[in-house]
Every structure is written in C-alpha cells, then in structure tokens.
Amino acid sequence: MKNRKHSLTKHTKEIAIRNLFGFFAFLSVLLFGLILVFLFREGLPLFKQISVTDFLFGTAWYPTYEPPEYGIWPLIVGSLAVTFFACLIAVPLGILSAVYIAEIAPGGIKEILKSVIELLAGLPSVVLGFFGMVIVGPWLQETFDLPTGLNIMNAAVMLAIMAIPTISSISEDALYAVPREFKEASYALGATKYETIIRVIIPAALSGISTAVILGMARAIGETMVVLMVAGGAAAIPESIFDAVRPMTASIAAEMGEAPFRSGHYHALFATGIVLFVITLAFNLIADYISNRFRETGSGTL
Amino acid sequence: MEKDFIVRTKNVDFFYGAFRALSDVTVDFEKNKVTALIGPSGCGKSTLLRLLNRMNDLIDGTRVEGEILLEGRNIYAPDVDPVEIRQRIGMVFQKPNPFPKSIYNNITYAPKLSGIVDSEEIEALVEESLRQAVLWDEVKDILTKSAMTLSGGQQQRLCIARALAMKPDVILMDEPSSALDPISTAKIEELIDTLKKHYTIIIVTHNMQQAARISEYTGFFYLGKLIEFNATEKIFTNPDVKQTEDYITGRFG
Amino acid sequence: MRSRYFKQRLFFGAVRLSALVITLALLGILAYILAHGFRAITWEFLTQSPTDSMTKGGIMPAIVGTLYLTVGAILVALPLGVVSAIFLTEYAKQGALSRIIRVGVNCLAGVPSVVFGLFGLGFFVVFLKFGSSILAGALTLGILILPTIIGAAEEALKAVPQTFREASLALGVSKWNTIFRIVLPSALPGILTGAILGVGRAAGETAPIMFTAAAFFTAVLPKSIFDEVMALPYHIYVLATAGTHIEETRPLQYGTVLVLIALVLGIDLIAIIMRSMFRRNKRW
Ligand SMILES: Nc1ncnc2c1ncn2[C@@H]1O[C@H](COP(=O)(O)OP(=O)(O)OP(=O)(O)O)[C@@H](O)[C@H]1O
Ligand SMILES: [Mg+2]
Numbered sequence: 001m002k003n004r005k006h007s008l009t010k011h012t013k014e015i016a017i018r019n020l021f022g023f024f025a026f027l028s029v030l031l032f033g034l035i036l037v038f039l040f041r042e043g044l045p046l047f048k049q050i051s052v053t054d055f056l057f058g059t060a061w062y063p064t065y066e067p068p069e070y071g072i073w074p075l076i077v078g079s080l081a082v083t084f085f086a087c088l089i090a091v092p093l094g095i096l097s098a099v100y101i102a103e104i105a106p107g108g109i110k111e112i113l114k115s116v117i118e119l120l121a122g123l124p125s126v127v128l129g130f131f132g133m134v135i136v137g138p139w140l141q142e143t144f145d146l147p148t149g150l151n152i153m154n155a156a157v158m159l160a161i162m163a164i165p166t167i168s169s170i171s172e173d174a175l176y177a178v179p180r181e182f183k184e185a186s187y188a189l190g191a192t193k194y195e196t197i198i199r200v201i202i203p204a205a206l207s208g209i210s211t212a213v214i215l216g217m218a219r220a221i222g223e224t225m226v227v228l229m230v231a232g233g234a235a236a237i238p239e240s241i242f243d244a245v246r247p248m249t250a251s252i253a254a255e256m257g258e259a260p261f262r263s264g265h266y267h268a269l270f271a272t273g274i275v276l277f278v279i280t281l282a283f284n285l286i287a288d289y290i291s292n293r294f295r296e297t298g299s300g301t302l
Numbered sequence: 303m304e305k306d307f308i309v310r311t312k313n314v315d316f317f318y319g320a321f322r323a324l325s326d327v328t329v330d331f332e333k334n335k336v337t338a339l340i341g342p343s344g345c346g347k348s349t350l351l352r353l354l355n356r357m358n359d360l361i362d363g364t365r366v367e368g369e370i371l372l373e374g375r376n377i378y379a380p381d382v383d384p385v386e387i388r389q390r391i392g393m394v395f396q397k398p399n400p401f402p403k404s405i406y407n408n409i410t411y412a413p414k415l416s417g418i419v420d421s422e423e424i425e426a427l428v429e430e431s432l433r434q435a436v437l438w439d440e441v442k443d444i445l446t447k448s449a450m451t452l453s454g455g456q457q458q459r460l461c462i463a464r465a466l467a468m469k470p471d472v473i474l475m476d477e478p479s480s481a482l483d484p485i486s487t488a489k490i491e492e493l494i495d496t497l498k499k500h501y502t503i504i505i506v507t508h509n510m511q512q513a514a515r516i517s518e519y520t521g522f523f524y525l526g527k528l529i530e531f532n533a534t535e536k537i538f539t540n541p542d543v544k545q546t547e548d549y550i551t552g553r554f555g
Numbered sequence: 556m557r558s559r560y561f562k563q564r565l566f567f568g569a570v571r572l573s574a575l576v577i578t579l580a581l582l583g584i585l586a587y588i589l590a591h592g593f594r595a596i597t598w599e600f601l602t603q604s605p606t607d608s609m610t611k612g613g614i615m616p617a618i619v620g621t622l623y624l625t626v627g628a629i630l631v632a633l634p635l636g637v638v639s640a641i642f643l644t645e646y647a648k649q650g651a652l653s654r655i656i657r658v659g660v661n662c663l664a665g666v667p668s669v670v671f672g673l674f675g676l677g678f679f680v681v682f683l684k685f686g687s688s689i690l691a692g693a694l695t696l697g698i699l700i701l702p703t704i705i706g707a708a709e710e711a712l713k714a715v716p717q718t719f720r721e722a723s724l725a726l727g728v729s730k731w732n733t734i735f736r737i738v739l740p741s742a743l744p745g746i747l748t749g750a751i752l753g754v755g756r757a758a759g760e761t762a763p764i765m766f767t768a769a770a771f772f773t774a775v776l777p778k779s780i781f782d783e784v785m786a787l788p789y790h791i792y793v794l795a796t797a798g799t800h801i802e803e804t805r806p807l808q809y810g811t812v813l814v815l816i817a818l819v820l821g822i823d824l825i826a827i828i829m830r831s832m833f834r835r836n837k838r839w
Contacts, residue, residue, distance in 0.1 A: 011383050013729075013731070014729060014730055014731055017731050018642075018646050021638050021639075021641055021642040021646060022642050022646065022647065022652065024635055024638040024639055024642070025638065025639035025642035025643060025647075025653075025656050026652070026655075026656060026659075027635060027639070028639060028656060028659045028660045028663055028701060028702070028705070029655060029656055029658075029659030029660075031659075031663060031698055031701075032659045032662050032663045032666075034674070034678060035663075035666060035670065035671075035674045038673075038674050038677035038678045038682065039670070039673060039674065039677070041677060042673070042676075042677045042681075092573065093573045093576060093577060096569060096570045096572075096573035096574075097570075097573045097574050097577055099570050100570045100571065100573065100574045101574075104567065104570060104571075105574070109574075112578075113574055113577075113578065115827060116577060116578050116581050117577065118823065118827060119581060119820055119823060119824075120577065120580070120581050122752075122755055122756070122759070122819055122820055122823040123581075123584070123759075123816070123819070123820075124758075124759025124760070124761070124788055124815060124816070124819055125668075125759070125760075125761065125762075126759070126761045126788040126789075126791050126792055126815075127584075127588070127759070127791070127812055127815060127816055128584070129792070129795075130791055130795050130808065130812055131584050131587070131588070133795055133796075134795075134805070134808075135587065161580055164577060168577075192559055192560065192563050193563060194559070194562055194563030194566050194567070195559070195563075197566075198566070215665075218665055221667075222665075222666075222667025222668065222669070222670070223667070223668075224667065224668055224669040224761070224762040225761045225762060225788075225792065228792075229792070229795065229796060249667060249669045249762070252669050252672075252673065253669055253672070253762055253765055256672075256673075256676070256765070256766050257765070257766065261681075269673075270673055270677070273669070273670050273673040276667055276669070276670060277666065277667070277670050280665050280666065280667050280670075281662060281665065281666075283665070284661060284662060284664075284665030285662075288658070288661055355725060357721065357724070357725060360720070360721065360724065362648060362649060385727055385728070385729050385730075386727070387727075388724060388725055388726065388727035388728075389726075389727030390727070392725065392726065392727075393725035395718065395721065395722070395725075397718065399716075399718040399719070399721070399722045400722075401719065401722065401723070401737060402741065411723075411726070411728070411736070412723075412726035412727060412728050415728050415729075415732050415736070416727065416728075461722070464722075464726065465725075465726065468726055468727055470727075
C-alpha cells in the first residue's frame with residue numbers, strides 16, 4: 001500500500017462537495033428572497049391604483065365594490081387586537097409554565113408537561129379554529145348575550161393556545177441556561193426559592209424570555225386558520241373585545257379564492273401579504289437580535 | 303551509521319487564536335524508533351502530536367508557522383492533501399474511540415475506503431492487524447459483535463489494530479494507556495515493543511516509567527517549548543538541563 | 556419570614572395553576588373531539604368519497620390527498636434540509652456564509668403560513684404554471700417545513716461525538732466519507748425524528764395549500780402530480796364554514812377533525828417516543 005497515489009482529484013472532489021452542499025444550504029436564503037420577490041411582483045401593481053398611505057391607513061376595505069376600496073387599516077387593527085389579547089393570556093401562562101417546568105416540577109410531571117406542550121404545539125390550527133367555532137363561540141354568545149360568539153375574545157383565546165407552546169418552550173430553554181452558580185449564590189445568601197426565581201433566575205433569563213414573547217407574538221399575528229374561523233370577519237375597527245374583526249391573514253385566506261386573477265383585489269391581497277410579511281420579519285429580526293446579543297455578552301455581564 | 307529521520311519539525315510555532323501553544327519547536331524523529339514526549343499538563347505535547355498528522359486542521363482559528371517534514375516534504379505545503387498525510391501517519395487517542403460498528407468493520411472501514419476491494423486481502427488484513435495488536439485470540443470468534451461491547455483495554459487495542467490496518471509509516475499515540483488498568487497497560491507496552499520493528503512510534507505519556515521502559519528517545523516540553531531532547535537513557539540518568547531533572551525526579555514547580 | 560413564604564406559596568400556586576390550565580386545555584380539546592368524533596368513524600367513512608354534495612359519505616380522497624401532500628413535502632424538505640445542516644455543522648461552522656444562511660433559515664421559519672400560500676400561488680401555480688396541484692402544494696409545504704428539518708438535523712449532527720470524526724479522519728479517511736459513513740449514520744435517528752415532526756406539521760397546515768393544491772371536492776383520486784386534491788385540514792374548513800348544511804354535517808366535521816388529530820398527534824407521538832428511545836439506547 002506504500003504506492004498509494006496522491007491525487008489532486010481527490011482534493012478537488014472534496015471542494016466540489018463542499019461547494020455543492022453550500023449551494024443547497026444557500027437555497028434557504030434564495031427561497032426567502034424568492035418569497036420577497038413574488039410577494040412584491042404580485043402586490044406592487046396595486047400601488048398604480050392607490051397610494052401606499054391610502055392602502056395602509058384607509059379605513060374602508062370594500063374590495064368588491066364598484067369602485068373598490070382597499071384600505072387595510074381595519075385589518076391591521078384586527079390583527080393587532082387579537083394578537084394583543086392573545087398575548088395577555090399566553091404570556092403569563094407560557095412563562096409561568098416554563099418556570100414550573102424548569103425550576104419547580106418534579107421529574108415525572110415535568111416530562112408529562114413537556115409532552116403536553118409539544119402536543120399542543122402540534123395541534124393543527126384548523127382544529128383549534130373548529131373548536132373555537134363549535135364550543136367557545138356558542139358559549140361566549142350565550143354567557144355574554146352577544147349577537148355572535150365569533151369575535152376578538154374568541155380569537156384571542158384560541159390564538160393564545162397556539163402561542164403558549166412557543167413562549168413556554170423558548171422561555172424554558174432560557175431558564176435552563178441560567179448558570180447554576182447564580183442560583184446557588186442566591187440560596188447561600190438565605191433567599192427563598194421564590195425570591196431566587198423572581199430576583200435572580202428570571203432576570204438572568206430575561207432576554208431569552210423576551211425572545212420567546214416576541215416569537216409568540218409573531219406566531220399569533222401570522223396565524224391564519226384560527227382567526228379566519230373565529231374572529232368574525234367584520235372589516236371594521238372594533239370598539240369592544242366582543243366585536244368581530246377581520247385580521248389580515250383571515251382576509252387573505254378568505255378572499256384569495258374569489259379574487260379574479262391579477263385584479264385590483266388580487267394585488268391588494270398580495271400587498272396585505274407584504275405588510276404581514278414585513279411585520280413578522282421585524283418581530284423575528286428583533287427576537288434574533290436580542291438572543292444574539294445575549295449570547296455574545298454571555299452571562300458574565302449580567 | 304547515518305540516522306534516518308522520517309519526521310522532522312523546524313522552528314514550529316503554533317497558535318490557538320492568539321494563544322501561542324508551541325514556540326520554536328525543532329525536533330527530529332528517527333525511523334522505526336519509539337520517541338516519548340513528556341512534560342507537565344498543558345505544555346503542548348498533544349498539540350505537537352496533532353500537528354504531525356494535521357489533526358489540528360479541524361480546530362478553527364489555529365495557525366502553524368515553521369515546517370513539518372515527512373520524508374523531506376513539508377506536510378503543510380498548499381498542494382498536500384491532509385488525507386494522504388493521515389494515511390501515512392496513524393493516530394491512537396487517549397480515550398479508546400471505536401466506531402459503533404462491529405469489530406470487523408472497525409478494522410476494514412478505512413482500508414476499504416482507501417480502495418482495497420479484494421475480500422481475501424481484506425480478511426487477511428483484519429487478522430494481521432488484530433494479531434499485531436495482540437487482540438486476535440480474544441476476538442477471533444466475535445468479529446461481528448459490536449466493538450462497543452469490548453472492555454476498555456480491548457477497545458484501545460482495537461483502535462491500534464484499526465490504525466495498523468492502514469499500514470502507516472508512523473503511529474502517533476496520545477497517552478494511549480492512561481485510561482486503562484495496569485494489565486491492559488502492560489499489554490499495550492508489549493505491543494509497542496513489537497511494533498517498533500516496522501513502525502515509527504511517537505508517544506505522549508505522563509508515566510515516567512513507561513517512557514523509560516519503551517522509548518529510545520525522549521523529549522521534555524515545558525510551556526510550549528522543547529526543553530530537552532535526548533536518548534531516553536541519558537534523559538533519565540543524566541539530563542543536560544536542570545529543569546528536565548527536576549521534572550523527572552518530581553521536584554518540579 | 557411568614558410573609559416571604561406566603562408570597563412563595565402564592566407564586567407556586569399561580570405557577571402550578573398555569574400548568575394545570577394548559578394541560579386541561581389540551582385534554583379538554585382532545586376529549587371533546589374524541590367524544591363527538593368517534594361515532595362518525597366507520598370503515599365507510601374512512602374508505603369512501605363524499606356523497607350528496609358532501610353531506611354524507613366519507614373522506615377517503617381527503618386522507619389520500621393529505622398523504623400525497625405530506626409525502627411530497629418531506630421528499631422536498633428532507634434532502635435539502637439534511638444537506639443544509641451538514642454544510643452548517645460540518646463544513647462552515649463559522650464565517651460570513653454560514654451566518655447569512657442561518658439568518659435566512661431563521662427568517663424563513665418566521666414567515667407566516669398564509670404568506671407561504673401566497674408565494675406558492677405566485678411562484679409555483681402562476682409563474683411556473685404548475686396550476687393548483689399536488690406538486691405546487693407539496694413544494695410549498697416542503698419549503699414551509701424546511702427550517703424545522705434543518706434545525707432538527709443540525710441538532711442531531713451536533714450530538715455526534717467529535718471523537719467519531721477525529722477517529723475517522725485520523726485514519727486518513729476523507730471528510731466526505733467521514734460524514735457520509737460515520738457522522739450521518741450516527742445522526743440518523745435524530746434526523747428521522749425531526750423529519751417525522753416535520754411531516755406532522757405539514758399534514759396539519761391549511762393556509763399554504765388553500766391556493767396551491769386543495770380542492771373543494773374531487774370525485775376521483777388524483778392521477779398525477781398536476782391534479783388538485785382534497786386535504787383533511789381544508790376539508791374541515793370547508794365543511795365548517797361554507798355551504799348551507801353546516802349544522803347537518805357536524806358529525807362529518809367531528810369525524811374529520813378526529814382523523815386529522817389522530818394523524819398529526821399520532822405522528823408527533825411516534826417522534827416523541829422514538830426520540831426518548833434513542834436517547835436511552837445511545838451507544839456513546
Ligand atoms: N482547542 C484548543 N483551543 C485553545 N487552546 C487550546 C486548545 N487545545 C489546547 N489548548 C491549549 O494549548 C496548550 C497546550 O495544550 P495540549 O493539549 O497540547 O497540552 P498537553 O501537553 O497535551 O497537556 P495534557 O498533558 O494535559 O494532555 C494548553 O494551554 C491548552 O489550554
Ligand atoms: Mg494532551
């Protein structure tokens with residue numbers, strides 16, 4: 001075997017593989033760019049008809065009227081409203097359950113709860129939408145004597161169920177990442193478990209928890225089927241938590257099927273998609289920024 | 303008689319990022335002899351060893367200066383394929399690290415990939431390597447069993463057999479018996495003694511007696527520098543440098 | 556001192572309550588769907604097409620359609636995801652390129668599913684002229700689950716001990732062979748678990764297939780990848796919201812929901828069990 005040939009070809013093969021793999025890995029970036037390109041390609045033509053401000057801040061969404069009106073302000077408000085109220089429910093539940101899993105729960109319960117949250121994350125959104133329609137809706141309607149149980153409240157509850165797993169599991173990771181020495185130092189100073197959790201552990205994990213909350217919000221604002229089925233569908237600015245709304249995602253999903261190909265309506269729905277895309281992208285970039293900054297500075301600066 | 307040096311390093315500096323782990327190391331390794339590298343923990347023994355078969359390539363942010371020559375050829379020259387270097391310079395690690403495969407496949411894995419297809423040749427290679435590593439009698443009936451079921455000492459000999467199956471010229475051993483019991487250690491030392499007829503062996507060890515027992519040459523490192531390189535007998539009886547003596551006699555620090 | 560422990564008790568109470576609420580929410584939903592859905596589940600329901608303008612009959616075309624779409628999605632996402640993860644963990648751990656790729660993957664993961672639907676419509680259906688079809692839907696879903704697969708594969712690859720790589724490379728085996736014969740087989744269980752979770756995710760998604768693949772109703776099963784298909788999630792949406800027979804078809808709706816849940820959570824459960832099994836049997 002002493003005559004093993006040393007071939008440059010072997011070398012080049014390795015480099016070729018590396019580059020090929022690099023190209024396929026880069027495909028994710030390309031696809032992301034492609035999404036951007038095609039959203040704009042189909043969405044931008046709208047702005048030959050109306051201005052960006054009229055689109056964003058117009059309060060009338062009558063895409064099928066003659067002449068049509070494409071103001072998505074009510075849709076944006078609808079998205080924000082359901083997201084806000086969903087977070088009111090999901091943030092405390094998500095963070096507290098994460099604290100329970102990471103710091104308090106005994107081994108067996110911890111494993112069970114982790115599976116529960118994983119299964120909850122796996123529930124298809126259409127199932128939650130369906131549940132909201134057939135159970136939560138009629139119940140709300142009866143209890144509060146409403147004209148419809150399909151409203152912000154209903155959507156917020158169902159969206160919260162979708163956001164909880166995101167918030168909980170990411171917060172849990174952040175809590176686990178808190179160095180043991182912090183906890184031990186706190187206990188050694190005579191702090192109770194509660195004080196240690198509130199004063200030491202949660203502050204140390206705060207950036208991770210913030211990331212979790214932001215990603216949970218992004219998840220809620222981008223969620224489609226739930227709001228499509230239970231938010232009520234009224235494209236008007238809501239006045240109470242029991243009003244029906246039409247979030248952006250619901251509008252896109254409900255109307256795209258009927259919008260004539262490359263009509264103003266069709267373009268307006270893609271333009272709404274751009275707005276949605278930009279909002280969720282911003283959320284994700286902020287979350288990314290927070291968690292990266294945290295990683296770079298590390299625990300030493302806390 | 304002119305000595306035949308198979309591996310030589312010339313003024314080698316090595317950096318992990320900004321940290322200089324080796325400075326100005328020049329040492330020649332004689333063919334078919336055992337050379338031991340000794341020195342306190344963190345002095346750069348493993349670093350030097352891993353430089354010799356370009357394993358440090360795997361660590362990001364490292365830098366080599368100076369030359370390392372294998373039979374006169376600089377192994378860090380741009381046109382050199384590290385794969386070829388590693389085929390000629392095998393390595394045995396501190397902790398036994400067999401693959402989660404059968405004993406047989408652990409041995410045949412690398413030779414097959416290097417192009418041996420003839421099944422008789424492969425089988426002969428398995429037996430020969432295992433015999434050389436003094437493991438054949440223990441495993442000849444369980445070749446298809448997972449290597450993970452072997453004892454630590456057996457696993458380490460399997461790792462040696464696996465390296466031998468590539469028929470390298472040089473074998474690097476980084477504290478090969480430090481994780482093993484005394485009996486396994488004795489077996490490994492025995493087999494090193496027989497291997498040196500055909501192979502050049504460079505071994506890192508913390509065990510002075512081991513170095514004295516098995517090696518012809520010894521290099522003493524301290525803080526990234528080669529303090530003394532000499533015949534083992536000389537190093538252990540009458541070293542040239544005071545530091546070496548202090549270290550060997552345990553009066554160090 | 557007493558007030559300190561009082562606060563602690565209050566806090567622990569709240570924490571336990573939140574865990575309880577979440578568990579009850581899941582169990583409540585599952586129990587309710589199960590209680591109402593199981594009566595609809597018959598052999599006919601699972602093996603027949605809808606009849607009488609979808610007020611009777613079964614959901615077989617929707618089951619088949621969902622299977623086609625998810626299998627298609629995983630065929631797209633698994634190879635791409637594994638190759639990407641190999642590149643990120645084995646070839647370019649640091650550096651500008653891998654940073655860009657990671658940002659790209661993260662951004663892709665954050666895109667709302669309905670936007671994937673729009674993209675699929677604009678790109679696959681319209682631009683590439685695939686029409687509303689299995690192909691367009693599977694590609695859209697495949698891209699949707701790609702970040703999940705990449706993440707899972709990366710984690711699995713990172714869990715392979717570095718000593719395996721070193722042992723192989725030190726024998727003079729090329730990097731490619733080391734990855735392909737040592738690293739990848741060791742990471743396979745983890746990768747498969749991730750892939751299964753991805754399948755579960757793809758099977759339950761509705762918005763991305765609404766404009767790219769899903770048909771309201773098809774009498775026959777698809778014959779090629781350019782055909783539209785019915786799909787379970789979309790079928791639920793259609794039955795529950797469209798048409799004049801919403802109340803009448805409730806049993807069908809519950810049944811379909813139950814089938815979808817059983818499918819998706821069953822897949823997730825398999826993945827969870829597989830994962831804990833591999834963790835326990837790990838040989839290193
Ligand atoms: N991957 C690495 N990154 C940064 N520094 C390293 C790395 N590996 C080793 N070092 C540093 O280089 C120096 C030499 O390490 P090396 O492992 O070569 O020592 P050694 O002589 O083999 O010690 P030991 O007897 O404990 O095995 C040490 O100070 C160590 O901290
Ligand atoms: Mg060492």
